[in-house]
Amino acid sequence: xxxxxxxxxxxxxxxxxxxxxxxxxxxxxxxxxxxxxxxxxxxxxxxxxxxxxxxxxxxxxxxxxxxxxxxxxxxxxxxxxxxxxxxxxxxxxxxxxxxxxxxxxxxxxxxxxxxxxxxxxxxxxxxxxxxxxxxxxxxxxxxxxxxxxxxxxxxxxxxxxxxxxxxxxxxxxxxxxxxxxxxxxxxxxxxxxxxxxxxxxxxxxxxxxxxxxxxxxxxxxxxxxxxxxxxxxxxxxxxxxxxxxxxxxxxxxxxxxxxxxxxxxxxxxxxxxxxxxxxxxxxxxxxxxxxxxxxxxxxxxxxxxxxxxxxxxxxxxxxxxxxxxxxxxxxxxxxxxxxxxxxxxxxxxxxxxxxxxxxxxxxxxxxxxxxxxxxxxxxxxxxxxxxxxxxxxxxxxxxxxxxxxxxxxxxxxxxx
Numbered sequence: 001x002x003x004x005x006x007x008x009x010x011x012x013x014x015x016x017x018x019x020x021x022x023x024x025x026x027x028x029x030x031x032x033x034x035x036x037x038x039x040x041x042x043x044x045x046x047x048x049x050x051x052x053x054x055x056x057x058x059x060x061x062x063x064x065x066x067x068x069x070x071x072x073x074x075x076x077x078x079x080x081x082x083x084x085x086x087x088x089x090x091x092x093x094x095x096x097x098x099x100x101x102x103x104x105x106x107x108x109x110x111x112x113x114x115x116x117x118x119x120x121x122x123x124x125x126x127x128x129x130x131x132x133x134x135x136x137x138x139x140x141x142x143x144x145x146x147x148x149x150x151x152x153x154x155x156x157x158x159x160x161x162x163x164x165x166x167x168x169x170x171x172x173x174x175x176x177x178x179x180x181x182x183x184x185x186x187x188x189x190x191x192x193x194x195x196x197x198x199x200x201x202x203x204x205x206x207x208x209x210x211x212x213x214x215x216x217x218x219x220x221x222x223x224x225x226x227x228x229x230x231x232x233x234x235x236x237x238x239x240x241x242x243x244x245x246x247x248x249x250x251x252x253x254x255x256x257x258x259x260x261x262x263x264x265x266x267x268x269x270x271x272x273x274x275x276x277x278x279x280x281x282x283x284x285x286x287x288x289x290x291x292x293x294x295x296x297x298x299x300x301x302x303x304x305x306x307x308x309x310x311x312x313x314x315x316x317x318x319x320x321x322x323x324x325x326x327x328x329x330x331x332x333x334x335x336x337x338x339x340x341x342x343x344x345x346x347x348x349x350x351x352x353x354x355x356x357x358x359x360x361x362x363x364x365x366x367x368x369x370x371x372x373x374x375x376x377x378x379x380x381x382x383x384x385x386x387x388x389x390x391x392x393x394x395x396x397x398x399x400x401x402x403x404x405x406x407x408x409x410x411x412x413x414x415x416x
Contacts, residue, residue, distance in 0.1 A: 027307045028347035030300030031392075035351030035385060038293025039377055043359040045289055047375030049282050051366070056275070060136045063103075064241040065203070065269040066231040066248060073259035084256050084265070086228040094231075097251045100239045105130045106228040107203065108218045115161070115211055116182040117169040124165060125210045126183060127203065128218025129232075136232055137203050139212070142195035144177050151191075151214040158217075159183065160192035164208035183211050186221055203232065241272040297392065301344065304396035308340050337394065344393030345386075352385055 071082045088106060095104050108128035115124045131147050139146060139160065151158050161176065170176040180187045188211070196207040218224065233248065235241045249266045252258070258265045322332065356377065363375040 023307060023310075024343070027300075027303045028343055028350075030303040031297070031344055031347035031389075032300070032351040032354075034293065034297030034300040035348045035389065036355045037296050038289070039352060039355035039381070039385060040358060041289040041293055042286075042381065043355065043375045043377045044362075045282065045285050046377070047359075047362065047366070047373055048285075050375075051373045052278060056278075059138070059271065060234050061272055061275040062235045062239075062241055063136045063271045064233045064235075064245050064248075065271075066233065066245070066252065067229070067267040067269075069264055069267045071258055071262055072264040073262040075259035075262070076257050078257060084258070086231055086252065087226045088228060089226065090228070090231070090252060090255060093255060094248055094251050098244055098247045100236050100244055101233055101248075102236045103132055103135060103232065103234040105132050105136075105232045106215065107133065107230040107232055108215060108222070108224055108227075109229045110184065110218075110222065111205060113184050113211065115165060115169065117179065120169045122165060122168045122209065124183070125205045126218065127210055127212050128215045128222075128224075129203075129212060130215050133203065133232055136234055138196075139192075139207070140195040141192045144190070144192035146192050147212060147214055152216050155216045155220060156214060157186065157188045157221075158191045158214070159188040160194055160212045161190055162194050162196070162206070162208040162210050164206075165211065166193055181211075183213070184221075188213060203230065235272075241270050245270060297388075300347070301392040301396045304340060304344055304393070307343075308336060308396065340396050341390060341393035344396060345389055348389035348392075349386065352382060356382075 066086065068085045071078070071080060071084070074080045086106070091104050091106055095101065098104075110126040113124050113126040115122050129147070130152055131149055134146050141160065144160070146160055147158070150156070159181070161181070165181075166176045169181065170179070176190050176193060178190060180189050194207060194210075194212075196202070202210070213221075231248075233241070233244070235244050245268045249268060250260070252266055253260055253262070359375045359377065363373065366373050366375070
């Protein structure tokens with residue numbers, strides 16, 4: 001089908017569509033709203049996903065964590081509700097028993113700590129850890145350096161701090177670096193400043209208000225002995241953390257004489273499962289967005305088809321006269337299809353433009369809190385939307401066109 005539209009035909013299309021302005025506007029609004037909602041929901045879903053990706057960036061998705069909790073089963077002379085703790089000796093035994101693990105690293109924590117500098121004071125979390133924990137959670141050190149093996153081996157009183165600690169205790173990042181802060185009564189030199197923002201997954205809670213010190217330093221300063229608060233794990237390539245955590249749990253229960261069926265004594269957190277749940281959630285959101293958007297869009301297309309059917313019926317005499325003076329079925333097809341496509345495209349492209357405008361405003365608003373979040377739709381989606389609109393315009397004009405092509409001059413005159 002070769003459709004050629006000259007300037008007179010454009011005038012004719014405009015005249016036909018504006019003959020009943022209210023009806024045309026309401027019909028076009030259905031297409032506009034369908035495209036607008038589809039692209040707005042797609043952009044919103046993409047933005048939320050990118051915000052989560054930004055917050056979770058640098059966190060190993062093959063990691064897991066193990067914590068001790070009171071037992072819920074009596075076992076081998078030990079009563080129910082017994083308190084126990086993971087110990088440093090467990091680390092070596094777990095490494096030997098579960099070689100599929102790449103990292104097995106103990107951590108100590110104090111979530112009720114305080115940090116002070118000069119006359120300023122702030123409630124903070126204190127984490128004692130080995131440098132390898134940075135392979136699980138990237139602290140995004142902006143200034144200075146992270147903790148290293150020398151700090152651990154020499155039990156140095158050094159620390160890295162979060163961005164809010166800098167804001168509350170110092171004036172700038174440069175002023176904080178190299179200074180000594182008082183953490184729970186002990187002075188530590190600031191050797192690094194974390195650039196990780198609030199939100200997402202963090203081992204020490206709120207990353208902006210956490211002080212990280214060497215494991216051995218915290219072990220001695222807080223007189224923790226062999227106790228371990230959190231056991232951090234990562235799996236080697238090709239292994240699932242959910243499977244390895246069961247093996248680790250079995251080793252720990254055997255070492256500490258815990259009932260094999262006790263489900264509360266050993267608490268496990270699997271980052272792999274969390275990331276999988278997030279992926280599944282956004283896949284479901286994506287399907288829901290397409291269902292809602294396409295449903296609304298097809299409703300608009302049906303409205304276009306209905307208005308074109310009414311238009312053809314109202315113009316029965318005109319079409320009959322055109323046929324009588326020599327118009328071919330192709331000319332009638334061109335006329336009706338052109339009006340349908342133009343109406344659909346104009347309304348749809350308006351919806352596309354408005355959705356892009358709204359998404360850009362939202363993206364600009366969230367840049368301050370979540371840099372890197374992308375709400376804007378991609379070029380391929382815009383092209384796909386334009387192509388879909390053209391197809392819907394053709395489909396919407398198909399039934400009215402068939403009706404118009406079947407009109408005979410004699411019937412049109414008789415109808416008149």
